[in-house]
Amino acid sequence: MSSMAISRNGTTAKNGLGRRISALLYRKPVLTLLLLLTPPLLWFGVVYLGSLLALVLQSGYTFDDFTMQVTPVWTLANYQALFDSTNLDIILRTLFMALAVSLMSALLAFPLAYYMARHARGAEKAFFYVAVMLPMWASYIVKVYAWTVLLAKGGISWWLIEKLGITPAYEWMLALPHVGGTTLATSNFGRFWVFVYIWLPFMILPIQAALERVPENLIAASSDLGARPWQTFGYVILPMAIPGVVAGSIFTFSLTLGDFIIPQLIGPSGLYIGNMVYTMQGSIGNMPMAAAFTVVPIVLISIYLAISKRLGAFDAL
Amino acid sequence: MPHAVTFDHVSRLFGQMRAVDNVSLTINEGEFFSMLGPSGSGKTTCLRLIAGFELPSSGRILIAGQDASALAPFERDVNTVFQDYALFPTMDVLNNVAYGLMVKGVGKKERLARAEEALSMVALADYGSRKPGELSGGQRQRVALARALVGRPRVLLLDEPLGALDLKLREQMQSELKNLQRKLGITFVFVTHDQSEALSMSDRVAVFAKGRIEQIATPQDLYDKPASRFVADFVGTSNVVDAPLAQSLTGQRRIFAIRPERIQLGCAGIVTAHAVRAKGVVRDIAFLGAVNRIEVELAGKAVLTALTPSFGGALPLIGSEVELAWRIDAMHWITEAA
Amino acid sequence: MHSERTPWALRLAAYGGLAFLHFPLLVIFAYAFNTEESAFSFPLQGFTLHWFSDAWARPDIFAAIVLSLKVATAATVLALALGTLAAMALSRRPFFGKNAITLLLVLPIALPGIITGISLLTAFKVADINPGLLTIIVGHATFCVVVVYNNVVARLRRMPMSHIEASMDLGADSWQTFRHIVMPGLATSLLAGGMLAFALSFDEIIVTTFTAGAEVTLPIWLLNQLGRPRDVPITNVVAMTVMLITTLPILGAWYLTRDTTDTAGGGK
Numbered sequence: 001m002s003s004m005a006i007s008r009n010g011t012t013a014k015n016g017l018g019r020r021i022s023a024l025l026y027r028k029p030v031l032t033l034l035l036l037l038t039p040p041l042l043w044f045g046v047v048y049l050g051s052l053l054a055l056v057l058q059s060g061y062t063f064d065d066f067t068m069q070v071t072p073v074w075t076l077a078n079y080q081a082l083f084d085s086t087n088l089d090i091i092l093r094t095l096f097m098a099l100a101v102s103l104m105s106a107l108l109a110f111p112l113a114y115y116m117a118r119h120a121r122g123a124e125k126a127f128f129y130v131a132v133m134l135p136m137w138a139s140y141i142v143k144v145y146a147w148t149v150l151l152a153k154g155g156i157s158w159w160l161i162e163k164l165g166i167t168p169a170y171e172w173m174l175a176l177p178h179v180g181g182t183t184l185a186t187s188n189f190g191r192f193w194v195f196v197y198i199w200l201p202f203m204i205l206p207i208q209a210a211l212e213r214v215p216e217n218l219i220a221a222s223s224d225l226g227a228r229p230w231q232t233f234g235y236v237i238l239p240m241a242i243p244g245v246v247a248g249s250i251f252t253f254s255l256t257l258g259d260f261i262i263p264q265l266i267g268p269s270g271l272y273i274g275n276m277v278y279t280m281q282g283s284i285g286n287m288p289m290a291a292a293f294t295v296v297p298i299v300l301i302s303i304y305l306a307i308s309k310r311l312g313a314f315d316a317l
Numbered sequence: 318m319p320h321a322v323t324f325d326h327v328s329r330l331f332g333q334m335r336a337v338d339n340v341s342l343t344i345n346e347g348e349f350f351s352m353l354g355p356s357g358s359g360k361t362t363c364l365r366l367i368a369g370f371e372l373p374s375s376g377r378i379l380i381a382g383q384d385a386s387a388l389a390p391f392e393r394d395v396n397t398v399f400q401d402y403a404l405f406p407t408m409d410v411l412n413n414v415a416y417g418l419m420v421k422g423v424g425k426k427e428r429l430a431r432a433e434e435a436l437s438m439v440a441l442a443d444y445g446s447r448k449p450g451e452l453s454g455g456q457r458q459r460v461a462l463a464r465a466l467v468g469r470p471r472v473l474l475l476d477e478p479l480g481a482l483d484l485k486l487r488e489q490m491q492s493e494l495k496n497l498q499r500k501l502g503i504t505f506v507f508v509t510h511d512q513s514e515a516l517s518m519s520d521r522v523a524v525f526a527k528g529r530i531e532q533i534a535t536p537q538d539l540y541d542k543p544a545s546r547f548v549a550d551f552v553g554t555s556n557v558v559d560a561p562l563a564q565s566l567t568g569q570r571r572i573f574a575i576r577p578e579r580i581q582l583g584c585a586g587i588v589t590a591h592a593v594r595a596k597g598v599v600r601d602i603a604f605l606g607a608v609n610r611i612e613v614e615l616a617g618k619a620v621l622t623a624l625t626p627s628f629g630g631a632l633p634l635i636g637s638e639v640e641l642a643w644r645i646d647a648m649h650w651i652t653e654a655a
Numbered sequence: 656m657h658s659e660r661t662p663w664a665l666r667l668a669a670y671g672g673l674a675f676l677h678f679p680l681l682v683i684f685a686y687a688f689n690t691e692e693s694a695f696s697f698p699l700q701g702f703t704l705h706w707f708s709d710a711w712a713r714p715d716i717f718a719a720i721v722l723s724l725k726v727a728t729a730a731t732v733l734a735l736a737l738g739t740l741a742a743m744a745l746s747r748r749p750f751f752g753k754n755a756i757t758l759l760l761v762l763p764i765a766l767p768g769i770i771t772g773i774s775l776l777t778a779f780k781v782a783d784i785n786p787g788l789l790t791i792i793v794g795h796a797t798f799c800v801v802v803v804y805n806n807v808v809a810r811l812r813r814m815p816m817s818h819i820e821a822s823m824d825l826g827a828d829s830w831q832t833f834r835h836i837v838m839p840g841l842a843t844s845l846l847a848g849g850m851l852a853f854a855l856s857f858d859e860i861i862v863t864t865f866t867a868g869a870e871v872t873l874p875i876w877l878l879n880q881l882g883r884p885r886d887v888p889i890t891n892v893v894a895m896t897v898m899l900i901t902t903l904p905i906l907g908a909w910y911l912t913r914d915t916t917d918t919a920g921g922g923k
Contacts, residue, residue: 019391022828026389027372029748036744037756040737040800044759048797051774058777108672115669119661128673130909135676137851137905139858141874142894145881146679149686149891156682200676250765258767261860265881274769278864281773287780294773298766370820390823397824403817407839417825420835468826 059291070287078292087276091296094273098256098300101195102203102249108196109203109248110241116204117211132208136201141261147194148265151185181268191267198262199255203248210244211237246308253304257297273297319382321346321472321504322367327376329362336362338528339376344472344506349498351507351515354525355551363525364474364508368397381471391420396465397474400481402457404449410460411436411445417468435467436460438497455486462497472504479514491518512552516540524548540576542649549574549651556580556621557651565616566593572651577610579647580623582633583640594642597621599633613641680898687891706888716893719876725788726872727856730795734852735845737796738803745804746811763798768861771798776865786868794866795859799852806848806912807841814840843911850904858901873897 025032062073081087116128135143150156161170174180174187181187214237222232260274271279273296280290322344329337337359344350352360365371366378369390378386385393396417404413411432412419418428436442439459449457458478465473475494479487495518498505509515515522516536524531524539524547532544543549546557555574564570581587584594597613600620608624609632615621623641633639690703710716741760745753763771775794779786814837822832860874867875877897880890 018830019828022830023389023392025829026823027387033744033750036740040741040744040760041756043737043797043800044756047775047778047793048759048763048771051771051778054778054781055770055774108675111665111668112672115661115665119665120669126913128669130906131673132676133909134902134905135680137854137858137901138680139874139894139897139901141858141860141877142683142898143679145877145890145894146683148881150679150682197675197679200672204672254765254767258769258861260769261878274767277769277773281776281865287777290773291777294770298770301766368820368824370824389828390820391826391828395824397821399817399821401815401817403815403821405818405821405836407836416822416827416835420822420825420827420831464825 055291055294058287059295061288063286063288068285078288079295081289082292082296087293090271090276091273093270094257095300097192097195097272098253100192101199101256102252104192104196105200105203105252106207106245106249109200109207110245113204113207113211113241113244116208117214132201132204136205140198143198144194144262144265147197148185151183151190151266153183153185157184185266186268188267191262194262194266195256195259199252202251202255203245206247206251207241207244210241210247214240250301250305250308254297254301257300319346320344320379321348321381322506323377323379323382324363324366325377325379327363327366327373327378329359329366329371330374335528337366337373340528340530341376342523342530342533344504345520347502347504349495349505349507349518349520351509351519351522352525353509353512353515353522353552355510358525359528360508360510360523360525361476362528364397364476364506367472367506368395368474369393394471395474396468396470396472397476398458398461398465398478400476400478402449402461402478404457404460404464406449408449409445410441410447410449410452413449413460414445414464414467416464421468431467432463435463438466439463454481455490458482458490462494466497466501466503469501470503472506473498475505475507477509478507479509479511487514494518516552522552524551526551543574543651546572546574546651549649554622558619558621562615562617562619566595567645567648569650573648574651575621575643575648577622577624578608580621580641580643582611582623582625582630584642587642587644589642591645592642593645593648594640595621596638596640599635599637599639602632602635613639683891683894683898687888687895689888689891691888706892710889710892710896713889715871716873716876716889719871719873720896722788722870723857723873726791726795727853729792730799730856731849731852733792733796734799734803735849738800738848738852739807739841739845741800742804742807742811746808747816760801760804764801768798768859769865772862772865775862779866786866787870790866790868791863791870791872794862795856798859798862799856802851802855803845803848806844806851806908810841810844811837847908847911850908854901854904854908858897 025035058070059078060074060076062071062075062077063069064071082091112128112132116125116132120128161167170184173189174182174184179187179189181190184190218236219232222236223229227235258274260272260278263270263272263275273293277290277293280286280293320343322342324340324342327337327340328335340359340363352363354360362371366373367380369385369388369392373386376386377384380388380393380395404410405416408416411429414435415423415428415432418431419425423431433442433445436445439462441456441459441463444452444456444460449460452460458481461478478494479490482490491514494505494507507515507518516539519536521533521535522539523533526547532539532548534542534544539548539552543552543555549555549557553576555576557572557574558566560570560572563573567573584592595613595615597615599611600614601610601612603610604627605624607627609627611623611625611633613621613623621641687706688702688704690705741756745757771794775790775797776786779790784790818836818840819832822836823829827835858874860872860878863872863875864878871879873893874897877890877893880886880893
């Protein structure tokens, strides 16, 4: 080190207002925290929680069928009405679809996620990540629109089925009760398939993330102890992937429960929870009933979360 | 002249944990003061209390005689060299060094000139335009030093600054730091867990354990007159002999410490009236370069370690019986706190 | 590292899955240049750029694009402010209620959009606010906050505490430290979070259908077209445009954060 000495610091720190406030905040970390949190908490407390509260209150109000007026008189009638056979039908139809879509998404997503997490490396991995992320973020309405185009009369799906020579199988499928319909675009199968398509990326990324967390040496240890590949998969990899599957299924399940655009555009007539909410608040103006219907997915999602937790789906997290 | 730093019954609690427990100490102006202790002993928290990164839960901290207990770090005339150096990755080296001057409103021309000066002081004059990421560990360390010194603080705090360097570089930096401190006359407060580092560099050392100070003393006193069993153990290696064994060896039922290099094999050259002698069996011998380390088991399983010069003299065989001896005035009696 | 061989069936399944995800999107691109006017027959009839100029000349489309851009910009600005504040408050030391606040931020995007939408609508009715530009922005900002928050909080957690301490140690107060040390470190994550929020808002339809009143954003315009299938070719062009407008910021956000573990876009 050279022998040069540093010149004495001649400046005195400015003692401006900003500095004094800053020093005060430093001494009072709780005050700082409060100041930082106030704007977001105000927004979420007033705008969001306030709205949710308004919704729940609304679901207890009385709607007069003749005058079409909402009066703030407490009633449980809206919730009782949920158990009418038509409404119960709607709820069960939506619930069943949400479960089926989640199951199918998991089955389709798993190999892709597995390949991403455990086989793709470097550029291929980045490619996969972007290739899954883009359709996930791509416009929902455009994706639904794309399927109406694909399934349209004389469109690509018709052309493909003809070229592949699977018309008999196609017609057999359309003839199935509950699944089929007059065309693919008006069948439950078509609706199911579009749901699966739209939510699939939401299933892939959580599973991939869970599989990424399986330590390499765990697999080495398993095979070192004499496990065959399928045993390693069954005993080591699969249990660690379950939290990812559950996380993904929470998306697919909850998003399907709340959707009202796909059931409106693709598949047979037959309303879903989302359609009921939309029609009740819109053309009918029965806000209390719409609110009561909105509580259904909240309850179903809570039950779903509770069951997954009970089954230990989050233990490995 | 007021003390550079004074701790007046300072405690710092993290939840239920007393990281610093009722510590009082004074650091003199211009002193090289070390805080030594194992990890979790409270030494780093004490340093952070001086810097202002932590505020005391109780007690007062004075810097240059002024109460600084509640001052924010930017209100204190104290700078820190961080363990991870904490160089700002978005700025080049010169602007890193000039940062403290910039935020205090020193004009661009002057602050860059002074930063250059500080860089040349740590022999990095030509490195101003580099990014911190392009420097070696030792160079980063010097930049951190220049950055902390350019504003000429009253006290410089160093948080295990040599921990990440390899042995050779560390020894070189130790003497450079010491020289720099002498030249600038700035008070250095140096935190380390390495007792040899603390002993070789410091004017005084505070030994920390469990949030309390065990002893504050010069390196020589710390070594020769450890105040507690902990200090005797932690500072250098020492043989600490328990009271029952002490009684059988010396007739006094008190704990004492004896440094390994003060123990010799056989009684040659000492007046037996002024010596303590002990018989035992050689359990292990290790060659350490300048000395041999010999471990001897006495009756009752107690093991004493002796260091003997490795030149000349035949070594005993492992398993053979030997006699150890040391001068009475080489022993240090320890008064254990109840 | 990987001793496992890749079975060809797995690779096929993975690439097949990708093809499935992208095929419908490519179809939109193809049809945007198709010469046919009123149906979706396949194979395509011919190539034209005609529909782009047609779409550009339509005032309703132009108005929808302008509205969507306005909404997305305003929602992004709000989300940036609120998300950054929340991230700074929640990134470091734990405190009572911290998890509840985090959950509150995520809720608008974790619950189906219909719940957020109708809740807001109910509240607007109670507060006697007419749905319009303002209500759309409020709704969008609410679910965009978490996107910014996630990006910023991840970056803040990786920023070494010692850098902030070093800055204050050298005499910089909190504002100076924020401006000179924190901001440059956050810049890319703010940009990434902002772009994702923009894309999210620009695309959104479910919440918007409840909060828009008579206003027509671009996604709502598209939805209305689906109900009455006239203007098929123009709809194709608009669909493609929407996709392009959202794809670019998403790719940008990914690019900005690609070297880090908290890659943007991992969670929508």
